[in-house]
Amino acid sequence: MPTNEELINEADSVASTNPKRAEEIYKQVLASSGKHASTNVCTLDSWAFAGSASNGSSSNQERDHVLRNQENAMTKLAELYRDQRNAKGLAEVITLSRSFMSSTAKAKTAKLIRTLLNYFNDIPNSRQIQIDVLLDNIDWSKREKRIFLKHSLEIRLVSLQLETSQFKAALARIDTLLTELKKLDDKMILTEVHLLESRVYRGIGNLVKAKVGFSAALTSARTAANSIYCPPHLQAALDLQSGVLHAEDKDYTTAYSYFYETFENMSSQDDPGALNALKYMLLCKVMLNL
Numbered sequence: 001m002p003t004n005e006e007l008i009n010e011a012d013s014v015a016s017t018n019p020k021r022a023e024e025i026y027k028q029v030l031a032s033s034g035k036h037a038s039t040n041v042c043t044l045d046s047w048a049f050a051g052s053a054s055n056g057s058s059s060n061q062e063r064d065h066v067l068r069n070q071e072n073a074m075t076k077l078a079e080l081y082r083d084q085r086n087a088k089g090l091a092e093v094i095t096l097s098r099s100f101m102s103s104t105a106k107a108k109t110a111k112l113i114r115t116l117l118n119y120f121n122d123i124p125n126s127r128q129i130q131i132d133v134l135l136d137n138i139d140w141s142k143r144e145k146r147i148f149l150k151h152s153l154e155i156r157l158v159s160l161q162l163e164t165s166q167f168k169a170a171l172a173r174i175d176t177l178l179t180e181l182k183k184l185d186d187k188m189i190l191t192e193v194h195l196l197e198s199r200v201y202r203g204i205g206n207l208v209k210a211k212v213g214f215s216a217a218l219t220s221a222r223t224a225a226n227s228i229y230c231p232p233h234l235q236a237a238l239d240l241q242s243g244v245l246h247a248e249d250k251d252y253t254t255a256y257s258y259f260y261e262t263f264e265n266m267s268s269q270d271d272p273g274a275l276n277a278l279k280y281m282l283l284c285k286v287m288l289n290l
Contacts (some may be wrong), residue, residue, distance in 0.1 A: 007025050011073075019084060026073045027077070030070060030077070071112065074097055074112075075115065078094075079119065087123045087125075091132070094116050131161070151186075158170045162196065167200050171200055177193050178194075187220045187221075190217075217241075233271070236273070239261045240258070243255045252284040253284075256285070259284065
């Protein structure tokens with residue numbers, strides 16, 4: 001009987017020519033890994049009760065090996081659905097991943113779910129399904145008391161709600177997030193949420209509150225910069241929003257300088273968003289009659 005590694009290799013080899021067969025194999029690996037993991041947990045409990053340290057160590061290694069196979073098969077299956085533009089299938093994989101996430105470290109859980117969610121970006125017209133998946137997993141992470149993961153998912157949800165003009169729902173979520181984050185005093189995440197708040201208010205045409213939200217984002221960013229590293233993508237987002245707000249005030253010279261900083265930052269990271277910054281720069285030149 002082939003091992004799970006051999007099954008995964010077989011699925012990889014037929015994924016491009018026979019995706020249906022590859023899907024079946026990945027699901028077979030996930031099913032067998034799930035049963036094996038459950039058995040190992042019971043065995044480990046028995047050995048721990050008996051006080052066998054060497055057997056417990058062996059069981060831990062075997063359990064880690066099973067989990068690696070499970071993660072590999074899960075990621076490969078998600079990639080298959082991404083390539084097939086199958087948003088519903090990808091949503092099912094993310095729901096299925098919960099059993100795996102319950103057995104792994106919280107940091108690894110957050111990384112895995114971010115990876116799976118990113119696959120939605122390559123699937124057209126999948127925003128509503130992604131929103132539904134996020135809402136479902138936010139509820140799950142709340143029940144499991146995975147606070148960091150919950151906040152990460154909520155920030156992603158607000159970004160999608162902003163893109164789909166669901167401003168009321170986005171503001172309600174932001175209010176809850178800000179209340180929780182201020183208690184945790186996480187300046188970096190606070191910066192992201194305040195920035196989103198500013199963008200939402202700008203989206204509904206309330207420039208006064210948009211500036212207030214952006215000012216709070218800058219305050220959090222400056223405070224965070226004194227103690228931790230500010231990621232380039234966040235700095236670029238701050239510069240872009242600053243340029244937009246200055247352009248709204250018809251201060252096109254200052255706006256241009258911020259758009260230029262955004263363009264340079266994003267270009268250095270090969271970020272496709274650099275094109276938008278360039279368009280804003282050109283619009284500022286037009287408005288200045290240059």
